[in-house]
Amino acid sequence: MSEQGFQGSFRQSMTWLHTWVGLVLSLVLYFMFITGSFGYFNAEIDHWMKPEQVRMASLPSTQTLAETGLHYLQREAPDAKEYWVTLPSGRHSNSLTVYAELRAPNAAGEGYVYQQLNPITGELASAVRETGGGDALYAMHYALHYMPYEVAIYIVGVATMFMFIALLTGIVIHKKIFVDFFTLRFNKGQRSWLDGHNMSSVLALPFLLMITYSGLIFYTFDYLPSIKVLTMGAGEEVEEAMEAHLYPGSDSIELTGEKASLVNLSAPLAAAESRWPHTPIHYVNVSNPGDSSAVLRFMPKSSGVSRGSEAMAFNGVTGALMSDPPTMPASAVFSDAMMALHEGHFANIWLRWLYFVSGLVGAAMIATGLVLWAKKRRQRLGKRGTAGFGLVLIERSNLGIVVGLPLGVVAYFWANRVLPVDMVGRGEWEMHCLFLVWLASFFHAGLRDLACAWREQVGLLAALSISLPLLNAVTTDVHLVATLREGDWVRAGFDLTAIAFGVALVAVWRVLPGSSSAAVSRRTRRTLRKEADNLAAAANEKVNV
């Protein structure tokens, strides 16, 4: 008995644990994988969801852009600890992002100012419709929705730990990890679902391990504060000491209280540009703006797998070059690289697609696992057993989870085009549409015959997805023909992806039980069964005679 585990052998026990941690928070995990995957295209989705946004043909010089951003902040946030100006580049070529960390909360009760500016006029980029865009969709994968951030990150944290355990146990219980790489048997019922589950998880395993573990690292000391508290204690100094370890050189500088205006940017900027001749300056940062202790920093876009980047620091008043910050200690480099891998800001378009697909494969792994569990339970019941309330509930909610959420996301895109452009609270209503449609999917799954409900929801998802470019063409002037002709591959890519998704879903719809092609095979089966019955009856007669 000594080598026996909780549920029989070691493998059986680990299988039990794999199933348990996989199922309990599967709703949250699936939600995180779907919304997080869209996050890899947040800027692209944003561009599609703001059809009024004009692509900037030519941008002002780096210095003008930096000054535009800083002037806005000096006007709107005179009393701030830090200014950050992110210059337009690459995927974010349309906006100049400004951010200020305030010393005291402003009238709105917020400790920061954050805006997207029109890079040319320096005014708020408000000529576009109000929308949550790609960012609101992506932020939900860690901040969820309809709840305080502090609560959400802990729910997400527990779900992430469950995911991590599910991955580790999944590896342990796997017999033939390499064979499953190439195994996918269609139309074999439960076996096909298991093949699908195995293939999706094995294919994406490196990605899944990385994304899960690095997800924890974003909130290292929120999720596991105990080791720090036990050894270093708690309080302001401890936080500062850890901050200095993780981000050396970022410790706050004492204010002098003397007012001083910022140095002219041209000389420091020229020095920075000559240091990095091949990478354009991406961030401009001012610490203690308006004070005589101000520090001005320029940073190029990071070229490696790192979130931060090298910086060149200048005295913010005299413009004198300051010494470089100390290098990061090894553990800080490691966690920084893990978070950079998670976010994938460094990824070019092809790697970005790989990220996106890997994320969706992760979602598929969760979905197939859910369906597999219900199928197994059904099978164990046998033909005559009646399913208990729990099994029925899970069978039905599986549809609401697996297909309902993508339906909600498509509804979010539909809402962006259908809701009146000048509607009050428009961005929030787009989000309500997502959740209302998702909720409706659960009700539909609960009330309808289950096989019919699957077919109808997958069919609806395919239809809404394929027709998204049509809706776009009807409601805006950035339709597929125009964007293709113009070479606006971001918007055209969105429309084309929607069509591709829809077509793939039609293929799924066709093989779902009860649809026309599956009906053929059922008819064949029925004929065969009838023949077998006839043979048996004939045999019986012979015996009786």
Next chain:
Amino acid sequence: MVSHARQKSDISASYRWQVLARVLLASLGGFALTSMAGAFLVVAFEQSGMMAETQAVHIMTLVGFIAWCLVAMWVFAHGHLLKLTLTMFASTLAFTGLYFLLR
């Protein structure tokens, strides 16, 4: 018949208590064990002069996530609940003792 018997044992009260006990052991017990082992190792690294305190704390917390998961797996791999509980309790206590001894 076999499947019927299995169904029955699946929902027995003792099975549910086992699940609850093990979930609590894996989460709270795992947290305590990971924290104390991590804290001991931080103090040990720091005392031996191998690492700065902040560096050791950061590394041990990063490793702690993995350790916690492995402890959780161990909780479910172990057959005997009472023996498991005692072993976890004893090892947490041992790390706590070592931690106070070195500090």
